[in-house]
Amino acid sequence: MISAHGPPLLFALFAWWFSTGVVLWLDRQPRTSANLRLLAATAIGGAALVGIARSATDTSAMGAYAAFSCALAIWAWHELSFLSGAVAGPRTEPCPAGAVGWLRFRLAAATLIYHEIALAVTGLILLAITWGQPNQTAVWCYGVLFVMRISAKLNLFLGVPNFTDDFLPPHLAYLKSYFRRRAFNALFPVSVLGGLAIAVASATGALAAETGGAAQVGLTLTFALVSLALVEHAFMIAPFRDSVLWRWASAGASNRHLQDPGRMP
Numbered sequence: 001m002i003s004a005h006g007p008p009l010l011f012a013l014f015a016w017w018f019s020t021g022v023v024l025w026l027d028r029q030p031r032t033s034a035n036l037r038l039l040a041a042t043a044i045g046g047a048a049l050v051g052i053a054r055s056a057t058d059t060s061a062m063g064a065y066a067a068f069s070c071a072l073a074i075w076a077w078h079e080l081s082f083l084s085g086a087v088a089g090p091r092t093e094p095c096p097a098g099a100v101g102w103l104r105f106r107l108a109a110a111t112l113i114y115h116e117i118a119l120a121v122t123g124l125i126l127l128a129i130t131w132g133q134p135n136q137t138a139v140w141c142y143g144v145l146f147v148m149r150i151s152a153k154l155n156l157f158l159g160v161p162n163f164t165d166d167f168l169p170p171h172l173a174y175l176k177s178y179f180r181r182r183a184f185n186a187l188f189p190v191s192v193l194g195g196l197a198i199a200v201a202s203a204t205g206a207l208a209a210e211t212g213g214a215a216q217v218g219l220t221l222t223f224a225l226v227s228l229a230l231v232e233h234a235f236m237i238a239p240f241r242d243s244v245l246w247r248w249a250s251a252g253a254s255n256r257h258l259q260d261p262g263r264m265p
Helices: 002-027 031-055 061-083 101-110 113-130 137-158 170-178 187-208 214-235 242-250 253-259
Strands: none
Touching: 002 061, 002 214, 002 242, 031 061, 031 113, 031 137, 061 113, 061 137, 061 214, 101 113, 101 170, 113 137, 137 187, 137 214, 187 214
């Protein structure tokens, strides 16, 4: 069992950690080359879409790894476009002091609605190009990333005891005003239970699937991703920050941001 599921778990862990670090490192480079970096990332994202379409018919373990890697590349492309400020939302102002309830939610949604729409549209594209194909790894993994990221954002909006805002560059600093520190919110346990349900379902499927095939590897990769997402949720209530995991990607960031703090043109 370890020999069959260990490699996908380790691969997912490394790919998640490394790709997140690369995105953070790229975003912290001088703003003068931001457009060029985003253009290169877009080209990689386009190639990843082609890779997902081709791997959808591959029922081997390598097909699952390829689909997972391509889905992660597309996700990283979206994250870079958001952190660069190219695709965020129409509102770029802090939350007004008196905004509460529905008004606060509407204003918060306006800060990143373009990003959310782009993520959702991409998910629909992935569904379309893999529809009816035997290798659904890309859709499973992208779906987990999308659902758990929405959950994380809603929990940050409603309020959690601890959160990391170190990753936000200066031109997105206004987003911090929409976060809330709070001992508890009713969504958090629902998010955890939902994540656990996905983890159990993917683990059960992986254990029942044919060893070495795309389904077994793909479901193991999906299990790894949702488990990592649950760990990220756990950091919201833990008394320490997860930014230490990517300290290497943030080296020298402060000086570069001070030298070139503007939004992407």
